Amino acid sequence: MKTHLQNLIAQALQPLQREGLLPSAERPVIPLERTRDRTHGDFASTIALALAKTARRKPRELAERIVAALPVSDQVVKVEIAGPGFINFFLTPAAYQAVVGEILERRERFGRSGLGSGQRVQVEFVSANPTGPLHVGHGRGAAFGATVANLLEAIGYQVHREYYVNDAGRQMNILAASLWLRYLEHCGEKFRFPSNGYRGEYVRDIAVQLYIEHGGAYVVSARQIFRDLPQDEIRDGNGDVVTPGDKEAHIDALVERARVLLGEPRYRYLFELGLNTILDDIRDDLQQFGVVYDEWYSERALAESGAVNKTLNRLRDAGYVYEQDGAQWFRSSAFGDEKDRVVERENGQMTYFASDIAYHLEKFERGFDWVIDIWGADHHGYVPRVKAALQALGENPDRLDVLLVQFAILYRHGERAPMSTRSGEFVTLRELRQEVGNDAARFFYVMRKSEQHLDFDLDLAKSQSKDNPVYYIQYAHARVSSVLKQLREKGLPRDEARGQAHLALLSEPHEEALLVALSRYPEIVEIAALDHEPHQLAHYLRELANAFHTYYNEHRVLVDDDALRDARLNLSLATRQVISNGLALLGVSAPEVM
RNA sequence: GCGCCCGUAGCUCAGUUGGAUAGAGUGUUGGCCUCCGAAGCCAAAGGUCGUGGGUUCGAGUCCCGCCGGGCGCGCCA
Structure with missing residues (x-):
């Protein structure tokens, strides 16, 4: 839909380019966004505002020229110019109703795309030292990383999930x-x-x-x-x-x-x-949390392969390693780091940094188009030195994205739950999962922007009410299932094709709002994936559930009129499908009954 | 001291490459079940977007200063 409108605008620009009003050399990206207010139509473009300066015309005047040149479309009912020069598009009801058919046809594939065109991306996350069980901080990295990986996969990347096992240090x-x-x-x-x-x-x-x-x-x-x-x-x-x-x-x-x-x-x-007992525990813990890896990459194997020494020699040959005070230093300051860093200690031991350089080089050599590391925010000072090393080795550091995840702070009865790693009294991920359940844990962890501190309210996560966004969303899903059950119990017929033929009956404001929400889903998945922001999906699902609950409260699905009933059933099932798809990406279950 | 992140309703947070009147949830107040699950819905109230400048047609969003909070600045990981 969005690209359709962008195409229309692009076509409208062509005559203006021919007459020299606009530069024809480059094709500008067409800004187009959802309106916040439906009185402004469904989509709005600021293209006239953006091009006004180069065209040396007033924005509104330019907007009029563009609108006049717009090809007709059976999906657009009206185009208006508003404010300083916004071009507002009003879609026909049929254009929205069509999304129901698309969802029911594509099912779990609705929202997926080929945007990534099969590029290989590696996502490395958690990678906690196997020196103890995972705690709740690792849990956030796990939920976040798993969801980012799922999202990228959904938009067509070939994703490799990896856990780097610090088993050598x-x-x-x-x-x-x-x-x-x-x-x-x-x-x-x-x-x-x-x-x-x-x-x-x-x-x-x-x-x-x-x-x-x-x-x-x-x-x-x-x-x-x-x-x-x-x-x-x-x-x-x-x-x-x-x-x-x-x-x-x-x-x-x-x-x-x-x-x-x-x-x-x-x-x-x-x-x-020690290593195996703890690593087995971590594996088991993550697997139960719905977090699965393609590879557990051993630091020891890396060291034993000689890769670390080889990499350091390459740096040395390139003149970026020197000796001082008995230690070997990498000249990271030559590549923007604050200071140089030790790669080999005076006592002959390699630092973790030395392994990390070799590991990241090896990632690139494995041929990933894109490498994503997910680290705790306390490691942010580490980013420049790793990128510096890659650059020194002749690699493009921009192929590495490091995403930082802030701490999660647990609250119980409004009080901060104590967490002390040193004393060994920390709350483990396993304990958290047992207390609030996997679904709530997965959802709460990604509910906030990753670089934002997370206040994790244990009581809320456990509550079974609308206050709890997980239950709220799952309830919408279960409600649709419940309607289907009612349908069978009442012995009413259902005909999906008849519903499709009468989608035009979905003309109530609440139905339109729900249709709009459904049509946004693929856009949300795309933006959440590209920006690595699972919270956008989490927020969207709450809005979608709200649109459904509101509708459900106001109108009956199982009405006597066969055509209307089937149309509404199709709408409800489409909603259930999208909730299910979205929750799956978040690693949260979508129950039929609760 | 230097670097990174954050500061939006009482609380927890959204805010789409800078766009139209700043939005949710929660809490407060008041409504809605003879009707598909009230695990739900509706309404009211609540704001100098930390602060002072700047950039421009337009700034919560970009730039600079300041204030407040978090994190990092090791031959620790």
Whole structure:
């Protein structure tokens, strides 16, 4: 519809271009938008306002010329010029009613398009370190990323969903050491747990499991382990330093001690046990949340393939790596970053950044036309250095889009629910899902713009009333199903073709409003996908549900008149279809009964 | 201190490449079920769009200053 009108305007511009009033060289994009007020028609174009300057004519005058040159269309009933030079289009009822047929014919494919023309786009999201269960912050990234991926797929991109598994870094070693220490505690050893260790209860659970399966096979005396280690930094309950020390050096030395005392095979086993147990849990959690990946990409595999070294050598050969204070630095400041960054520490360990460079280069080498990373907003400072590295490697950094997701803050009974990662008392995604359900969680997470802080109202998410937008939308869907059930129970006939033949009967204002809402769906999907803004779809679905509830409240569907009843049934079923399609993109179920 | 994000109704938030009279939900007040699901609908009230300038036919939207909030500024991830 929109492109149809744009074509009409484009045709109208041609004679003006021929007579030199407008430059004919380039074809301007035709601005056309939905009106906010129906007294201004259905669509409005500001083309006359935009071209007035170059044409050196008054906008209204130009608008008149354009309107005079518009070809006739059987879908347009009236064209008006208004205000400073808006061109308002009024569509015929038939033009709107046609959307019902389109929806009933295309079904779950309605709203999909080929706009992306099969271009390959990679969406990497969540990618939380497998050092503990996912918490509610990760949940937002999961819901957001999954929906962005769904949206892009819907408009014709070939989407590759990927989770980058940080299974090689220092944090994994710290997890292994933490696991070992909890195991030793379980075996009766006494010592102070390192301040930088993982304190979560889940570590204890794995440790207990280890003991059940292997008894005392991993026991080493605490005295032997902690002998001559760098002093840990010790704080009291208030967070004040009691004993100063270097907690990083302490934990690194502890890891090293574990390797030596246990020997590589036993250390390896601990490492794998921690990693696999937690990663399995994350996989399971996400899968239950309706988030599925095409690939779980291992950082360790990347490192073992030599890709990290190879990439650093390329940077070095290009002259962008130098040594200072015993460490290797990447000259990211040459590409707009605030300062240079360490890629290899003084102790010879690669930084995460080094792996990330290799990983992103590898993404590009895999041939994706477009790469999207979804990160927590606290990582925003990281964006310039990754782009700098890509540029230094001769890649176009614009092929990478980094989308930042702000934190979600949980509220219960109007109070902020506490979340502390350090103490291990955080609310996990799994707990959230169990409390409010997957549907509410998926919807609430994407209800707000991603760069906006999200206040997640747990009580609202659980409530079964119109206050809860999820139930409100699902209820509209269920209502239509309920009407169909009524139809069968009353033994009334239904004839879809007869309904299609009498769509003209859908002339009530509420019906027109519903038809308009339905016709907007493909536009919403497109804009939500291209702008990576799932909240637009969420808001739209609420509006659509509202249009239906309003209509439903005012008019009966199951009337005696066969033609009218069938037309209204078609309209209702089309509404149900669009709600179902939209909810599917959001990963929310569309129940027949509630 | 520097960088990024945010500031719109009491509260939570939309606001389509800059467009016409700034919109929803919630809360408050008052209505609507002999009728397909009231898990719903309707109405009223509620605003110097943080603030001061600038750009132009036109600014919530773009630019600059200031105020307020969040995040980031490590050989941590």
